[in-house]
Each structure stands twice: as structure tokens, then as C-alpha cells.
Amino acid sequence: MATIAVLGAGYAGLRTVKRLIHDKVDAHIVLINKNPYHYESTQLHEIVAGSKEPSDITFDIRSAVSDKVEVIIDSVTSIDREHRRVMLAASKPVEYDYLVNALGFESESFGIKGVTENTLSFSDVDSAVAAHEHIERTLARYGTSHDENDLRIIVCGAGFTGVELLGELITMIPEWTSRYSLPQDGITLYCVEGGKKLLPMLPEHLSAWAVDYLTEHGVQLHTGTVITEVRPGVVVSADQEFHANTIIWTTGVRGSRVIGDSGYSQKRNRVVVQGDLSVKDHPEEFLIGDVSAVPDPSSGRMYPTTAQIAIAQADTAAANIAALLRGRATTPFAFTSVGTVCSLGPHAGVASIDMVGHWHLKGRKVGIVKKLVNDRSVLELSHVREMLASN
Template sequence: MTEVVVLGAGYAGLRAIRELHGMPNVHLTLINRDPYHYEATALHTVAIGTNEPDHITFDIKQALPEDVTFTVATVTKIDVEAKTITLADQSQPLTYDYLITALGFESEDFGIKGADEYALPLENVKTAEAIRRHLEDRLAGYQETQDENDLHIIVCGAGFTSVELLGELVHRIPSLIEEYHLPAELIQITCLEAAPKVLPMFDQKLVDYAVQYLADHGAVIHTSTPIDEVTPTGVKSGDTTFNANTIIWTTGVRGSHVIADSGFQQKRNRVAVDPTLTLKDHPEVFIIGDVSAVPDPASGRFYPTTGQISIAQATHVAKNLRAQLDGNAMTPFTYKSLGTVCSLGPSVGIAELGDRGSMKLRGRKVSLLKKMVNDRTIMEESGVGNMLRHLS
């Protein structure tokens, strides 16, 4: 029996299992820190409280075929020379013939002073729930404290995650104002972005629409405003201080720290893999998703890290693993984006679809599109039952 071990049950890991299942003489093992899978692209909705964790998670064991071994454990180290995986709280390391590393992302704080201590990162379901609790506690507490900082919210960075989170936030704020009897005129939602432009990959007209939509609903984005320090009551950018008691940290992501801990050559915990998605000199080790940096043969640069691309990589890994087992040559990974969608709350968004983003959409139709994409992913990974539960 050939032992194939998959690390991580995010988009990439789950798709790899699905594509590899049923191969003769192959035994699959999946290792994941939690017993559930979460939709990383919907974490911001849980953080703002427009969605419940139940709606963006499903039980992994239930979604897997019975002959796949599933272990809930935390991976601490990968040794590619010994072909072993060390798991926390388990004395015996796990061995493999082939390894698929898909351990996902962590929040990136760039070592900025105070970020780790005082800002709230958005990384997983637990941190999303922590953001929601903090936000609601501060707003609810205002009646007692009369501290205007309790009504100020700062979102750090204006990448995809921040803009989607701001969209949910401006959608929910009116109901929070009503629920906690808050003075609407004192609420401040501020987003600070280091770069001169927001969402540079999008057409400028779509970006202008998004920024205007958020401004019309009370969220102000300051560009060219790099954060250099976070304090318990705000953030500093140069000589300017922005005050708030809720500081949400969404300035980008890096790969899992297990990558650095395992001694891989890496940058921000991403390993530059061969075009076949394997580790140099280790064709038995595949690295995909947010822990990988995959060269795009067309541009010579690395592909961006997205859920869509992780799924495509997992499908390709299954092909290349099969090729190795059959004694055939592996093929390089290539990818054509289906388009990019950025939601602005539950009912509005912007999107670029089709060849080189030629179809540009904005407004209500985009949110329907995003919902359809999410539902399709959930259905494919976990079955129709789960999709119906998520729709309800």
C-alpha cells in the first residue's frame, strides 16, 4: 500500500483527498487541527456577526469516505529527509510515501509594534468569533463607559479581506445602533491602507464604486497611511494617531509557521516549489495553497494565493501523483483565473470575470454570483446536505 498523507483540510487539502480517493493500492490520511472545515472566504462574516460559525463550517469526518483515515491533530514539524510528520501530543511520528502539504495561512503582522498584543487578527473561526465578541462588547459597553473610543472601529489594511469585512460592518452597524441605543453620529469606522491605491488588481471604476459605497455607508478609507504602531487605544501612522478601542488586523497573510519550523527555504512561510508543485529534489513532497509560492510560466512571477487557485493546485497534484505512480512524467501547473469577486456586504459587490477580467460587474448581481460560487464549493467538498444546511 502506498501511504499518502495530506496536511490541512482547507480548500486545497480537501480537494486533494477528493481527487485522490479511489486510486488502487493507495491509503489516504488527512491531518487537521480542528474536526471541522471552515470557508476561509467567509470568515469576515462571522467576525462581523452577519453569519454564524455553523454556516461556514462542516464536520470533516462526515464528509470523508470511510476508508480515508482522518486524525485531528496539530502538525508541529515535517522532516522530508526522514519522511516523517511530528504531531503535538503524539510521541510516535507519522510516516509517508507521498506528502501533500496544505497547511494554510496565518495573519501577517510584519513585526509592527503592538499589533500582536492589541489588534485582533482574522485567521480562523476562533479569531473571527473573538472579533465579534470584542466588537459587540465595546458597543454594548458604551452606555456605561461613555468612552467615544468604544464607538470607533479601525480596520488595518485595505486588501480584499478588509474591504469585504468593511462591507459586512457597514451593513450590520444600523442594527447594532438600534440594539444598543447608540448615538449614530459618534460611530467612526476608519480603514488605514499603506499603499496609495485600494485593490490595485481591480479596474479603477470598480474600485471607485466600492470606496464610494463604503463612504456612503460610513466607512472612511485613508490610503498612503502605513500603520507603524498599535496601542491599546488606537494606531499610529507617522505623527498621526487614530483612536479606537476595536482594531481589526487584516493587513495580509503568510503561510503556516510549521513551514519555517521545519527548516524549509521559505519567504513569509511560503516555499517556492517547482512548476510540478513539488519540493526541489523531493518529487514525493507536494506543497500547495497558502504555504506555497508557485511560478506562473506566463509572467515569471508567483501566482497570487486564493481559494480558487488552491483548489486548482490540488486537482493538479492528484494528476502528478498519479503520473508518478504510473511511471509517467509530471506536468507543470498552469492556471487561468475564472475571475475575481469582492463582496461589499451580503447584497452588493464588485467583480471582474471572463478573459482577463473583461466582464466588469458591480452592485447586487455580484452578491448572487458570490453566493453561487461559495455554495458550489461547499457542495463539492461536503455534499448536497451540507449545502442545503448552509442555504437555510
């Protein structure tokens, strides 16, 4: 019997396993993940702010997949692609006939001096919890330090993740002010962004609304301010300096380092995949989610990596492996985005949704949309919920 190894139990990996079971593939499925739980990466910023607990955004993988699936909890260190073996940190290698690599994202420093050493970033539950604990510790310390920098938080980057984090931090300020007996309006949030615009993926009027919302809530926005270095407690942009004892880095992500360590032809640990999501010269390997780069045929550029596309890719990869096992041809991946929902805390946000028409939403309505689906992305997580319900 053929073995299918699925690496990573994020959106892409879990969805793949679900589809393979649904398609009744005649194969042994092995799911490998470094933690016994799945976490909803799209909500990690809420852990950083402290508006959610890890238990709110995680669930046990074994309880979510069929007993037919072998689950191995271990870290993938590399893939021996020539001998079709997955190398693990603590267990013996896993041999495969088909591979689905869905190891996801890591924070990207873009090689800027001092970023790794002097900023907090978050790409999983542990790093999000560490960032949250740093914020709490630093605010609590103000009572004895009286250092204004303990009350300053700089978010580097005003893309989707940075803006959502700022929205969430805003809602926590009253609670922190009261918990640590801080001066009113003492906590200051800064955002330093190299680009001229916030949320460039959204229409002008929606990104402008987000700018107004953030500034009205006291965020000091510095767009067009390219960060050149980060020193302990200092973000440097040419001749400007921003001082704070909490600096959070959200300027972008790259794929898992396992990609770089496994001999793929890659850029920022992402591999440009074939039309059917397999890897050139390796029809048995499928790369999906944030480790893959998929060209958008309409623009020629790569699609942004999102949970939405990761889930859609999982369906195609699973169907193509099922086809190969049955001696059939694979089918190309096709994708239509259902849009973007960017929350600004639980009760506000901006959204551009392409579903049953085009919808541009802002304000509380977006909070309601988010609440209805219990997340910020309208379709993809309902797929995950379907997945859990049907197992």
C-alpha cells in the first residue's frame, strides 16, 4: 500500500487529510506536526494582545482526524527527496510514496540588521504567548521603572497582520491601564511602515477608513518610513529613531526553513509549483499553503499566501494524489478569492468580499461578519469547521 506523508497540520495539511479520507484513497496516510494541536494562525495576533487564550484558537489534532490516519508529533528537520524520506528531530525517518508539504510560514526579517535579536515576532502559539508575556511584563514594570519606553509599543509593518494587531492592542489599553494603575493615555502605540499606504490590497476608501480608525484611537502612524536597523529598544529609519521597550515585527513572512534545508529551488523558502501543485521533476511531491508560490494567471504575479488559498490548494493536491493512485491524470489548480476581511479589534474592521456580488464593508458590520463566522475570513474557516463536524 502506498504511503502519503502530509507535513504540517495547519489549514493546508489538515484539509488535505480530510479530503484524502473523503476520497477514500487506498493508501496509508501519515500526518506529521510539531505540536499535538492545530492552531488557527489567523488569530495569533489575538494571543499577542491577550484578548484570546491559546485554548481559544487550538484543538487536538488526533480528535480531529480519522483513526485511519497515523499521527506523528515531531519536528520535520529536512526531506531526503532523492530517497523519499522525511527526516524528523526525534523519531526515525518516514518513507513516502507521495508527499504533501504544508509546513507553513515563519517571520521574515528581510536581512535588516538587529531585527532577529531586538524584536518580537509571532508565527506560532509559543512565539505569540512569548510576545504577550513581554507586553504584560513591560507594562507592569512601569510602576517601579517610570520609564516612558515601558509604555510604548512599536508595531513594525502595516500589512494585514500589523493592522489587525494594532486594532486588537487598542481594545486592550483600558484593561492594561486599570490593571497596572498606569496614567490615563499613558500607553502609546506606534506603527512604522515602509510603504506609503496601509493595507494596499484593499480599495483606497477602505484603507483610508482604517487609517482614520487607528489614528482616532491614538495610534501614531509613520508610513513611508523604511526601517534600516533595529537596536535594543530603538527602531531606526535613516536619521529617525523610535524608542520603545516593546517592538513587534510584522513586516512579512517566508516559508518554513525546511524548504531551504531540503534542496528545493526556492525564494524566501517558497517554491513555485507546477499547475497541478506538484514540484517540477517530482510528480509525487505537492507543495501547498505558505511554502508554495502559485502564479495568478490574470496578473502573472504570485497569489498572496493566505489561509483561503491554502485550503483551496489542499483540495486540489488531495484530488491529484487520488487521481495518480488510480492511474489517472492530475488536474490544474484554479482559484477565485472570496475577498479580504481585516478586523480592527472585535467590533470594527474593513472588508472587501467577492461573494454573491462585491461588498465593501467597514465599521461594526465587519465585527458582526467576523463574529458570525467566528473569524475574519468568511469561507475558509467554515471549511475547517465542516471538516471537524464531519469527522
